[in-house]
Amino acid sequence: MAQAQSAAPAPENAPFEVEQVFAGTCGFCHSDGGRAAGKGPQLMNSPRDDDFIRSRIKLGKQGAMPAFDGAFTDAQIDLIVKYIRALKPREG
Numbered sequence: 001m002a003q004a005q006s007a008a009p010a011p012e013n014a015p016f017e018v019e020q021v022f023a024g025t026c027g028f029c030h031s032d033g034g035r036a037a038g039k040g041p042q043l044m045n046s047p048r049d050d051d052f053i054r055s056r057i058k059l060g061k062q063g064a065m066p067a068f069d070g071a072f073t074d075a076q077i078d079l080i081v082k083y084i085r086a087l088k089p090r091e092g
């Protein structure tokens, strides 16, 4: 048998593809890349400030959204916040 392999979704040196991560991890509840409401609210044009968004991702909300503290580094969470801020309606 080969050595034990980490179950982590991506090795630390892999590029962090925020759009793919969002689609795979958050898209189940935040539809269309965060552009539309699903089980969770629409994130595009969120009136929340960055600190709120950051802490919601880290801590989740009991009974509503899982906590992702530990799943992502602070730097990765910053990239997710930037991604949410940059969301625009799809063309066409």
Ligand code: HEC
Pocket (backbone or CB within 6 Å): 022, 025, 026, 027, 028, 029, 030, 039, 040, 041, 043, 046, 047, 048, 052, 053, 054, 056, 057, 061, 064, 065, 066, 068, 080
């Ligand atoms: C199991 C469903 C689920 C998943 C998966 C999920 N969320 Fe959520 N999310 C929710 C729900 C439900 C809320 C609303 C919570 C509340 O009542 O404040 C929410 C709220 C949020 C908010 C706050 C929005 C606001 O205006 O209050 C942000 C930001 C957010 N989610 C980001 C993410 C990100 C980023 C991911 C992936 C890393 C993610 N969510 C994964 C269900 C989910």
